[in-house]
Structure formats: structure tokens, C-alpha cells
Amino acid sequence: MIDVAQCSTMQNQLLAVLSAKVQERISVHLERVFLHCGDVLHESGQPLHHIYFPADGIVSLICETREGGAAEVAIVGNEGLVGVELFMGGRTTTNRAIVRSECCVYRLPTDRLMAEFNCHGELMVQVLRYAQSLMTQMAQNAVCNRHHSITQRLCRRLIGSLDLCDDNRVDMTQELIANMLGVRRESITEVALKLQSVGAIAYRRGQIRVLNRAQLETSSCECYSVVRKETLRLQPYLTRTAVIGSTRSANALLFTRAATNWAPSASSSKKPLRSIGSSKQPASLKGRGVTSAVLVN
Secondary structure (H helix, E strand, O other): OOOHHHOOHHHOHHHHOOOHHHHHHHHOOOEEEEEOOOOEEEOOOOOOOEEEEEOOOOEEEEEEOOOOOEEEEEEEOOOOOEOHHHHHOOOOOOOEEEEOOOEEEEEEEHHHHHHHHOOOOHHHHHHHHHHHHHHHHHHHHHHHHHHOOHHHHHHHHHHHHHHOOOOOEEEOOHHHHHHHHOOOHHHHHHHHHHHHHOOOEEEEOOEEEEOOHHHHHHHOOOHHHHHHHHHHHHOHHHHHOOOOOOOOOOOOOOOOOOOOOOOOOOOHHHOOOOOOOOOOOOHHHOOOOOEEEOOOO
16 A cells, blocks of 8 residues: 655655755646556557656566567656657657656656756756666666566566665566566466575565665666666766665655645545546556545645
């Protein structure tokens, strides 16, 4: 369950590093949305109507083929945003953004963010730095998928997930991991059993608990450290916490206008969200019981 009381815009570290003046300008337009695993923020080819700032959780950027194949090209957590393609000059993207764990995100209409971006101030600097960090991750993923073993890739993916979580648990089925890495499920099962046998992880019913991170780092490839090093160079404020996702106690300050307490009631939690990534509800969200809190000012 999402801890509503602790869900804050300041959990997103890109928003948190902005000055109070910039925060004040954009906070009045932020909308808090609570999402579940499997919800889609935007589809491939659809116009981007919102930019999403995760407060917690993980969002996968997935590319798919016409034959139904798919592979994960990057992951986004509370260190960045979803929808970076908007700043590159386009309003559509070729990937899908899929939520991988129950989370809270703050979304901002694209026109409002672009208005701030075009002021050529600190927000522009931070999002461009994040865009370079994300491109580094995508480029390294291409190298990793081509040259490294499934064991190395899985270990790297698990470590990356830990950096975006508040504990040592990763909620993913073996089938989901196989789809993200673009490999057979049987291959993931074999690797997971080996990692479990050496005490690196414990796997049960779609939940992976990391028991020995050092073991995973030893079994991983150099791609994790390459991406991590470049990310910290471009976003040095991420070093303020030992784990990227652990900002709930470190950043307790709330945006004055966008942090209104809200909790889903028994009735509202059953109502599907009318819109996530577009003016129409994506088919993948229908009947999923997604809830939203629209902050009206």
C-alpha cells in the first residue's frame, strides 16, 4: 500500500533540487496520481500531454516489435522524470512507459513545463542533465544486451532497482523480468535459482528479496558502475542520500500548494482514472481501479 501521508513532491529529487521560486511557479499545476503495477503512463506514438515526476516506485520504458517482442530500454525512478522526449523537440515517443511497482507520481501538463523550460533557467539545466543521464543508460543497455550474459544483466537490473526502492525487495515475476530483458523465461528461472543457491537473493511468488548486494555486484557487469558514475556526475545532488530512493525522511518539506493530504476512500479507490497519459483512458488502464487526486487551486 502507498503511504499517502509520506507522499510528497519533494521525494522526487529533480523537483527537490529546484529553488523555492521555481517550485512555487510549477507547484500550482502539479497533480498527484496513485498508480499500480502495470499501469501505462503513455503509449508508443501517442502525443505526450503530461510529464511525470515519480515520488517513488519504478517506471520502465519499453520498446516493442510488431511481432509482439519487447525489451526494456531504461528505468526511471524518483531521480528523474518520464517524458524527456518533449525537451528533445518531439511530442511523441516510440516507447511505452509502464509502472513496475505501486507508486505515487506528480504530473504536470506539457505546456506548463515547456513554459518554465523556455525561461532558460535552472529547470532547463536540470532536465537536460537528466536527459543526458537517461541517454547514457539507454546506450549502455544496448551494449549490455549485446555483449553480456543473462546472469550479468539480471544482477545489474536488480541492483538498479534497489537504487530506486526503499528496501531490499523487488516485486517482479520471472516472466516480467524475461520480458524486460528480452530473453526466455526459462533462462531467468535458471539464473534466479543459481543466485538463490549462493545466497544472493530469495525468490518467492513474484517477489525477489536481495540478501547480498555485494554478491550481485560481483556477478554483474561494469555497465552498472558506468551508468551510476555518469548519473552522479550529471546529478550530484543524488549523493545526498545513501540510496537514491530513500528520500522520505531526508526531504520532508512539501510544496505548499501541491501537497494537500489526500487518501483514497473505499468508494474512490474503485473508480478508474479517467486519464493518465492522454485525453482518453488507455486500454491497459481500463478496469484497473487507478485512483487520482486532482489538486485544484
